[in-house]
Amino acid sequence: MKINKKIIYFMAFIFISNFSYGKIIIEPGPNAYDRIQEALILAEPYENIHLSSGYYEIEDGLSLDIDNVTLSGDGLDKTILSFKNQKSGAEGLLVTSNGVTLSDFAVEDTIGDAIVVKKANGIRFLRVRVEWTDGPKSSNGAYGLYPVESKDVLIDSCIAIGASDAGIYVGQSERIKVINSEAKFNVAGIEIENSYFAEVTNNIAHHNTGGILIFDLPNLPQQGGHDILVKNNKVINNDTPNFAPEGNIVGKTPNGTGIMVMANEKVILEENYISGNATAGILVVSYLDEYEDDNYNPLPNKIFIRNNQLNNNGFEVDKVRAEPIALLTKNKAPEIIWDGVTSFPEWIGLSKQQRLILGSNKTKDKKTDMINLNLMTYALLPWFHKIKEDYDDYIGEGISLAEVNFKTKW
């Protein structure tokens, strides 16, 4: 058999090109939806679909269901998917496959949520912007970046603006890092809900209604949120009045909330810079609405707060959404607020739990102050009700959390 070199090279080329990961480049222009969606459907695993810089007008929801695909653009201010004229589809982009990377593009003005990721093992958002460009309005979509029921969630260097619920929202997920990102003009800037093992670090949450919310809610497939680290974030001037459509849980977020923890266990808030939030710097609360769910624990537990810088929070408490705080504090609310709701045995002194644990925190020109609203007594024995404001009573040893390690290799 005699085969000349050229043919060998040709065959080698065919072989390699079949197995190397392809890159599909899409340019702006007419039929953008069809061209992008077709690429997303026909993609092979590990392929890169690249959207060149420009403005893409999309009328229907896009979706991706192939594992390990990268969807990239030329930058979060250069490659823009605009859904201003969206006619169908409940979100801008839906990802339902594993190991996907989304990077360097923007999704604007979707009719519902911007980017939803469901049941993914491994999802990365890198330098992605989601925005409703008319500013905060209740007709904006609910969530910006919205991974749910997922594992290994990385949100790095992203921007979320104008969501009528949460700009960055991670729900019912596990192993999560939200880092180096910015959330502004949302109702909730960054929200971690019913999730396990999360790190929220080095972010800026400003001009939202509430900066960073760590929530746990009843009647959901995954609940009992725990092991959440909120560290080294700037949570400042969250001053956008709540514009969530009523009926949603974030609609209850008081105007001007810095960091709010509801009904989670093992949460560390440390080295955050929290300033200029009108209702509270740090708010730790239980879930007080009625619910029917035997498996749900409505009380926060082991919330450890240390080494934060807390300045000028609680100067104008939201009288509607934070009525008890407004009633039980005078001119200015303390920097750290706990509703003081406990289990009944704790309340009558039969058992003890470290629900709130304070380390040292700093405040300009004075000692950091706190209040336990003692709402149990307020509700059960109103005549005997007293607030508790002795910071030292809550100083304790604290807790530590293991580092979050992803199992996914992107």
Next chain:
Amino acid sequence: MVIKYSKFLFFLFLITLIGSVSYAEPHKQLSDYNFFKDIKNQIPRDETVPYKIANPLFSDYSHKFRFVHMPLNTAAEYSYNNVFNFPVGTTIIKTFAYPIDERNLDKGFLLLETRLLIKNENGWIPLSYIWNNEQTNAFLKYTGHTFNVSWISSNGQEKYVRYRAPNVNQCKSCHEINNKIQPIGPKGRNMNINFVYPNGEANQIDFWHDKSLLNNIPKLLKKNPTIWDDTKYEINERARSYLDANCAHCHQRGASASNSGFYLNIEENNSSILGIYKTPVAAGRGSGGLQYIIDPGKPADSILLYRMLSTDPGVMMPELSRNLQHEEAIPLIREWINQLK
């Protein structure tokens, strides 16, 4: 040396070539499957069995022509609550069409799309074929298609809809349970009704059984399904049948709305999980400013009805396959919520 190396490469080349050819590509044209005697009039060949289901999904008043095609000498396994277990090689065929004039169906139909679910060794594959303007054939399209359709409805009104054929990913959002694509309609409780075949009317399950298309049928078939718009049944049963058919493909455990914790499959009986006094989780403006998914006795305060009434894609439910209100179902759900306590 060069020769040896080239042999090796040649071998790899062949493998690669075979590998890239062996993908079973779906047919580009619907006619290539040879399901129909008369494709334009949707008259099936003998091996392609037409059927209907008791409680279909509302899809903007489109009419649906359903067929199943199983390989020769194979049969499906009966199940009452689950979709029949079909043999590998089965294709389920559904054509979406609008009547020219619903008062007189003899005037014909405008065919829009034919969806296939093809079962291979690894599971079900969804495909959508879009009909051409000449109505002579339909062509594979992965990205869906938009039609602007008008027709005369049964009460003589001229109606208009922006009909959206789904892309194949959107197929999955309704058809996927626990990461597996499934048909939705052909389950025992949906099939136990009569169909008018060319040789006369018969119960569908009996007919399939007689043709050896269905095994493991219980001696006594369970009772007839409650048909949502048949007023001889109780409101509660009718409403639950409607919600099961129109919502539960997503709103059940393991399906695409599992994260809501709000499930409407007919077997569900926990009132919170059914939405009674349940607050919304991630509804956004879909909540319409209301507190509960179902506020018993107060349909106007129930998010469920609010989202059925809406045609705004950011609010309405179902999220896909609906652009119009289902006017006939709204009073039923209103009345159902009204009489809940």
